[in-house]
Amino acid sequence: MTIHTYREVRLAARPEGPVEDDLFEIAEVPVPEPEPGQVLVRNTHMSVAAVMRTLMDENTDVPMDSFELGAPLGGPAIGEVVAAPGTELTPGDLVEHRLGWREYALLDAGQAHRLEPGLMPDPAAYLSQGPTALMGIERGAEVRSGDTVFVTGAAGGVGSLAGQIARQFGAARVIGSTGSRAKADRLIGELGYDAVVIRGAGPVEDQLREAAPDGVDAVFDNVGGEQLTAAIAVANAGARIAIVGALASQLATDPTKAAKTEIDTLSLLSRNITLRGIALYSHLDLIPQWNRRFAEGLRTGTLSFPHARLRGIEQAPQALRELTEGRHLGAVIVEL
Template sequence: MSTALSTQIQLAQRPVGWPTPDDFQTAEVVYEAPATGEVRVRNEFVSVDPYMRGRMNDVRSYVPPFALGETITGGAIGRVVVSAAPELPVGTLVLHQHGWADVVQADASTFRAVPEVPGLSSSLRLHILGMTGLTAYVGLTAIAGLKPGDTVFVSGAAGAVGTAVGQIAKLLGAGRVIGSAGTPEKVALLTEKYGYDVAFNYKDGDVRAQLAAAAPEGIDVFFDNVGGDHLEAALDVFNDGGRAALCGAIAGYNTTDRTPGPDNLANIITRALTLKGFTLAAYLGLAPEFQEKMATWFAEGRIAYDETIVDGIENTVDAFLDMMRGANTGKMLVRIAPAEDAAETA
């Protein structure tokens, strides 16, 4: 029977303001041979995401906060290396939510087998082919009700979700897509690679003025990943009947003071606007529809993506902190080096 040593990243204390490395700790867990119905998985990629910052606070949210002294959960993809569950034999590629670890072991029901995509990295299942792409699709369709010809504004457009939103909006018939990003390089990438018609650097000046200049005829849809001044700017330029899909508010994730609300909320009334927040769990029924469309778009070569890769489970915290500071383009991922014992059997 085999044992395995797993390196895992845990929350040591709740961050106040911006997280620091001292808020995390590394633990080593020894797994004995899997019990009947369990599998051991060697991760290939681990995801770090903005929503994780909110779960580090002990506050009411749509999911419970991370517990202190426990491994941080979240999306990961890996391969079964030891199996005591016939439905997931050794070698099966699986998605799961066991999070920040190089090796995980649990009941087979907590893993989902996914097909290999020839010629593509398994990492794509953690973003454009997975929850990231689905988030963009749900926000544009089920939440914002995108219509052909709509003008769409996307905040935080160079991140994993934002790069997906711009492309999918165009593929669904949007007439014009506008994005914001935080560096000149990202701004250029939005228009040159991701199909945005215009983009601006929110650090160059007042966001309200920049968006007004970019959208002289107003916007119909706002896909918000940022909140704060971006939401306020969108409320200024919405056309009558505009719709907002509120996906994230990263501008306020690390604040220690209450953030002032927009000064133009009356526009919601006078322009008959609809602002709706969402989380993905309630819309997983749209996954088959999304997967069918995405498979077609991908096969036609109409989907672009970027990954920012950090190697080694020991660098997961650095990857997370860099992502929160906007150092990534596209999806930020931690790559786990293959293990010599990848072919173990129980």
């Protein structure tokens, strides 16, 4: 059966606070015909991430283009090639690209990356945030055997993998942070965390000192704000702190009141602490490395892929809203 139209999710209005369903609209549009050098992809899965809330604003500090009003949003997606005239791709190939939030995507061949068929036991695993987690653990925090590691935002798509990866790099003790007791229990019971700091359950620094009486050697920071301040206070001499995200600012409902992190630079200097901002766009070589590592880990049971999965393009706005509300543990995937 020939499909003549498809659905896409467009940004209908700029947010003035939290993500709400009325900020989006679903439009039905004709399926385009690819020209030579273009690829038409039927998307099968897409992911949502906290940065998408930031990109809904007209102006951001993120080095990415904001979403345009009236146009479809974008983000990581995988799908099957329908047609690719004049390219090396063939119908049926599984590809990854950045034009999610739509059931079909038309893009230049250079924007579609062919994936190894059958590598992942679940194709959605290609949409994990594992490359960022691996980058922060290996190259940012430089986790070593015997380290005590603190991962902020441990229940998110990045943090839920960062703790597992820290173990693979020899961490002796892994401590996370999250926003609820229920998530803390899952991090300890399912994902191998030794202890969890709960946001709102008392001063973060006091909780972290109790969880890490001998201090922390490596920090994977997704959050900033009070949690980063606490990590610096509890860090041992020579500790390595990787700044991988800034959720305290990204998810602030009032940008003028976004969390700021006060840093005592003399304290960093006297304890020889490394504070390093690190972003995946400078470490893209880790993506194929991660895919092989993750595929093996999923097949052997040494790694898991915590995620929530919603079905249908119409669920994409809800998926982003629930992610920003902290409703899920791990990645949030929409099956199209």
